[in-house]
Amino acid sequence: MDESNPVFIKLDQYKEILDIVEVINKKVINVKQNLSELEELKNKEEEEIMNWEKNMDEITHKMESLHEELYKE
């Protein structure tokens, strides 16, 4: 279709399009909110995993000192 030429839409279809656009707008807002929530959850998960690593390092350190204690002399 030639992009520069205007097209004419039947009034009832035009109204239908407007209604659909309205629904799309609401859905987009909803999806955006869900995406922000997802991002938040993702950050939380990363934070938890980082803490997890820190704790694992702590355990490794403690185990090393126990090992040292056991294999002294």
Place this chain on the structure above:
Amino acid sequence: MAGKITEQHGFFMRINNPNDFRKNLLESSKVILHILKQIYRVKQIRETKYELMNKVSKEIKELKILVCKINELMPMYRKEDLKKRFPKLDVKKKPEKVGGAKSGPGFEEHISRIEKVSKTLDEVHRRLQSI
């Protein structure tokens, strides 16, 4: 007598700092408990995340259907097609404005809204891919 004791009890190893040793052991088990808690939390977060992702993907599918519907509603006729379908219609003549000059800018406004929605949809799609 001493030989008997050795036979009964075997050999012993000396641990110089038994208190530190026990403290380290206890602290290790405490940290392990922390890790178990974290694993549980991560599991919960992932479950919520998957539920939310399913919800988002469902909504995106619905959006896709709605956008297709708009596409279907938009006329696809060119001037030549219109001439063929409606030979009496003068396509060069501009339609008379009904109810004042409101229809022109209003239509443009709605078209810009559609463009805005499609841009936002693209943005949502991009953000979804990044997650």
